[in-house]
Amino acid sequence: MKAYTLLLLALLVRVALAQAGPEAVVTFEQMPPDGLLLSSGWKYHPGDNRAWATPQVNDQGWQAINPTLCLRQLPQLAPTGWLRLRFRVAPQLRRQALALRVYQYAASEVYFNGQLLQRYGSLSAQPANVQPFWPNGEPIELTLNEQPEQVLAVRYALWPGFQQFSDFFVPMFFQAHLDGLSQVVEQDQREATYKTSDMLLFGLFLLLSMLHLAFFLYNPAQRANLYFTLYTLAVAISFCCTGFLDEVHRLKVRLGLDVLSYVALQTGGVLAVHALYCLFGVRRTAVYYGLWAVNGVSLGLLLYGHELSWYPTVAFMVLVSAEQLRLTVGAMRQTRRGVGIIAAGFAIALVLLVVFAFLARFNQPVLQAQVLSVPVHTLLTFPAFLSPVLAISLFLARQFALDSRLLKIKLNQVRLLSEQTLTQQREKQVLLAQQNETLERQVQQRTAALQRTLYHLQTTQDQLVQSEKMASLGELTAGIAHEIQNPLNFVNNFADVAIELLAELREGPLQGLPAPDHDYAHELLGELALTLDKIHTHGHRADAIVRGMLEHSRASTGQRQPTNLNALCDEYLHLAYHGLRAKDPRFSAALLTDFEPGLGLIEVVPQDIGRVLLNLFNNAFYAVHKRQQQGEQGYLPEVRVRTQRTDDTVQVTVRDNGTGIPASVVDKIYQPFFTTKPAGEGTGLGLSLSYDIITKIHRGTLRVDTQEGQYTKFIVSLPVGQEGEVPAQLSSDENSSS
Template sequence: MTCSRSLKALLYLLLACLAPSAAAARPTPVPTLRHMPATGLVLDQGWTYRPGDDPRWALPATATAADARQWQPINPGLSPRRLPQVPRAGIGWLRLRFRVAPALRGQALTLGIFQYAASEVYFNGRLLRRYGTLGPNPRQVLPYWPDGQPIELRLGEGAEQVLAIRLAQWPPFFVFSDFFVPFLLQARLDGVPQLMQNFQHEATYKTADMLLFGAFLLLSMLHLAFYLYNTAQRANLYFAFYTLAQACSFCCTGFLDEVRRMDVRLAVDILSYVALQTGGILAVRALYSLFGVRRGLIYYGLWAANGISLLLLTFSNRLSWYPTVGFMVLVTAEQLRLTLGALRQTKRAAGIIAAGFGLALLLLLTFGYLARFQPQVLGRELLSIPVHTLLTFPAFLSPVLAISLFLARRFAIDSRLLTIKLAQVRRLSAQTSAQQQEKQELLARQNETLEQLVQQRTAALQLSLTNLQNAQHQLIQAEKMASLGELTAGIAHEIQNPLNFVTNFADVAMELLKELKEGPLLALAGQEKQGATALVEELTEDLDRITYHGRRADGIVKGMLQHSRAGRGERQPTDLNALADEFLRLAYHGLRAKHPDFNATLTTRFDQGLGRITVSAQELGRVLLNLFNNAFYAVQQRQKLAQPGYRPEVCVTTQRQPDGRVAIRVRDNGLGIPAAVRQKIFQPFFTTKPPGEGTGLGLSLSYDIVTKGHGGTLTVATQEGDYTEFTVSLPTENEQFQALTFSV
């Protein structure tokens, strides 16, 4: 049980009939153990079986003659399908009674268990080990592969010893063939030296499997790289798949003994043979592509034989190795046919592949001869390596390496041919490049002439386009201001009606209070007269305020009407200091009319040498009004926070800059503008005010008026929680004309 299944898979396929059976190699067990053989002892005879579950059956005292008649003889080394006395469900007991010579009594041995079940191992009534999970319900049974892990077995002082095993079978084992489930249970006794030797052999087999796995995986990646370099050579792709399948097979067998769960172990074992046989067909497919042979019935028949042989190998009860042996014979025959056919077609390089197959066949025959007639030679070591490894390792790799050398040789030849062709292409490319250069020079001269003509025509068209754009811009601005003037006039007329109503009723109320004060109020006496007089005086003051602010609002409306009747966007020399001061006061008193408790410090720093600037007073007034309203709103919101020592302030500065441009700065010490929205404030309909307090059009329209209407700039500098400063920069009259020319 220590040998690798991959070695069995390929080395004994053709030699299975020649190699001696495992049963013949086992030492013959005896009912009395007189001495411990150097090669160990397989406990494969003398076993009895009894279905049911009684813990007392593990005790030596129950092993009486009357009890022995209820136990059936059994050979647990057979597969579960060949043991009709073992039920597919439920728990049963295996028991082995043997005698021990006096010289061995009290000594310690090692017991190794190999099983396809779940079990508990008892010796002389003492539980030694539990493998897996047992239960009367088949769904509760979890089989376990102990892999012969050594169990210390100390022989008793009595002459008779009892080894009892309580086990439960896993029903799926009855479905698979004897090849994958070859026995129910095997037990082996070993001394410590033999146990160490077994471990060394096991390590040797695993090392060989891992080396083969690494070699095949490396070859797979190498040929995949060859294919990616030259996809026309598809033989590299199929050979990469073949070596990858072989690597998968050796990986499964190399790690098989490390798998303890029997369901996973069985799946990995089956996968190794699927990869092994499928890899053989992929090798044939690589040879078809390599030698340019068309696929036919033989190729597709191999695929059918692959499926049938795998089904028979997995589920057939009697065929054992023969389906795989027959399939590998067919694959090998097809590989030899393709190689010999290539040799007959004077493909000398195919001799490399033939040599690889010949070396593998020679090594296999040598291994078969030694396995049949001199098996002890296979266990010897040469240069610290077992002889069987020295024979099997090259047998696996020689065909693969031969095909790899063939493909590498073809790859080298193809690379050399590609190098030669590349040199030819470079020479032709140099000649073509010289011809193309001459053509390019001729075309360049023609293009230069055409470019000059195009530039002349373009300059004339650009002049015409500039004149049209200037006219279009003036028309658009005139239309905008005309529409705005009509809208302003309409709004002013609509406001004036309710405003006149409020003013007139305030005057009437004043006259009524005056009559009340001169008439009925005099009839009152004492304390009632004083209270009524105070109320009348307070009401009179309120009506005076209403009348005052009504007249002021009437003046504002009349001013709006005057502005609407103005030049409608026409530019006129304007005193910017007076314009800024007027709209600053207008915005401040407009806010105080809504919030009488609001107060702010108004600071003006006007450049007295500013002179008159040619602008549209009506449009620029709208800009300033929007900026002032925003400034007062900002300081009002910060005032609501009730910060200690805070005083609202709005500062307006006018200045003629060194470059001749005029700057109007509006600064407030309000909340500032957050960095997240700083880039969006000039976008239409974007506002940070609550719903109902802003439309989001003020700054957008102001930006358009300053930049498009006057060719200036509108910028903002702010610090969140500290200040905000808007700067309106207006060019001179000549600069305005140039800016308007290229802004439309």
């Protein structure tokens, strides 16, 4: 690969050699178009003495040497040593700007007329510590002195690792090239062309690798795209190494990148063959495995063979192209669509590679010639590498387009079939919907009938159970009440008689006692009278409780009847009001009613609902009466009754602006025998009885809303929803919170 540096720097110089024995001095008369390659006149001496850089050193006993040869051709080289070149410059050259270009596979220090021009790498007497450096021909300006003879001295140190590789990878030991300004510019342009070509190929192959990877990800079943991806990626790596190679000055790294570029290039060629085997469905034969073997052999010859240059790689690439062309021709015989595109690409590559190999072997100057400022070398290699992969990409793109067109046709067919299927499904769905509606209607009718029957059965069962409970409870209550009634009457009568006897005792015998005894007896009689009065009071309370128990035990028919709740509420409201006025004629209150006109007839047990309403009205009038007795300024007693109907309930609301119920006892108002009234004025059975009637017999709710000293509101809700709907009972938590 590096041989082009030797080819470009041909010896087109007219050199006048003064053959005066051991003191021969090279004389440069003029500057050839390609510059001066300093390959003759050099003297060599092993060792390391910095004084050998000065022009006055006597180098007559030094060995003659050509440092532009490769290391294998210079067995006399010691690990460290010096090179010296004495030369003269014609007067016409002295007037030109001269530059020195250095190419080397070593570490060195370059001296001109005793002055250090440049140090390349790290020199050391220990070979393991030597760091070789690649200057890449960066120009160094030469300043000639007034002396007729100029001396160029080079101190070098070898890195032993280079001796293991072939002349192709280590093409020279040390090469100095003297150029004018025009040659420097031309050389830089030529190198920029090579670098641009390599980087352009790197970019193109990298993009193609991404394209084939996308093809593979889109269709993993076509594994040929995976191997095309590996092939293009390997070639991209090869051109990336060569494109950046001249920018790497550490020779160890440069050598590794150079080797990697050829390994990737040749291996990529075999991967391309493997991809064609997969693409055309050809079974792998001995030829395929032979290519892998030839790949290994050619890489070995390229790395370690002598005087072979890059011929093994060119020969191997010709074999790869021939196998690719053979596979493509075989696919064409099978009338595979579009295979001619690939065949054309491989044919172009094969022809260009054969021409390149022929010129490289027999006429290298033609490769260095330029056509339209582009070297023939680039014009041959660029399309040779690019044409196969472009042909493959065009073939796959064409195949993808054909598959897309076929897929579009099939999609249209699928769409038509889908539309027909959807039409049939819609017709079936309409028919099924009609049948479902009919079935749902029938199911709803039968379900409603079953729910009505079940509701009536549950209601009848609950009524029977509640009637039995109430009957049993009534009998038990009546028995207990009758048993308590006699001793209770005795206690009440005895208390009344005892009070009368105490009055007679106070007016009779008590008057005849002496003063001290009289006062003491009078005090005792007072306490006894107070005790008897309490017995009398609580006896009457117990008597009221007994009467309430007897009333509670009174049996009702338990039969539901269509009832006008508005009339029932109005009747019991006035009955309760006049009952309280009979006890206290001074009492008066405003009766406000809001009855819903369209309430209709409600199926309830009228005797039980009447008992509930009477109890609520009595409690309301009692509360407003008590607040009126407190003498509150501007207070007007008021009792409101309201009925209303919703979709599934009828509500009766009884509200008074009386004393209200304390918050601490709201949760206890439905407990039997609990009352907030003073002794003798309430039994504590009214609300308990009302709660059982509403919730257990009629499956309704009874809620309370109150604020102490402001108002009390009871809300009775009775279910009257659609037939068959079983109303839900209010939970105990809701009852408690209300």
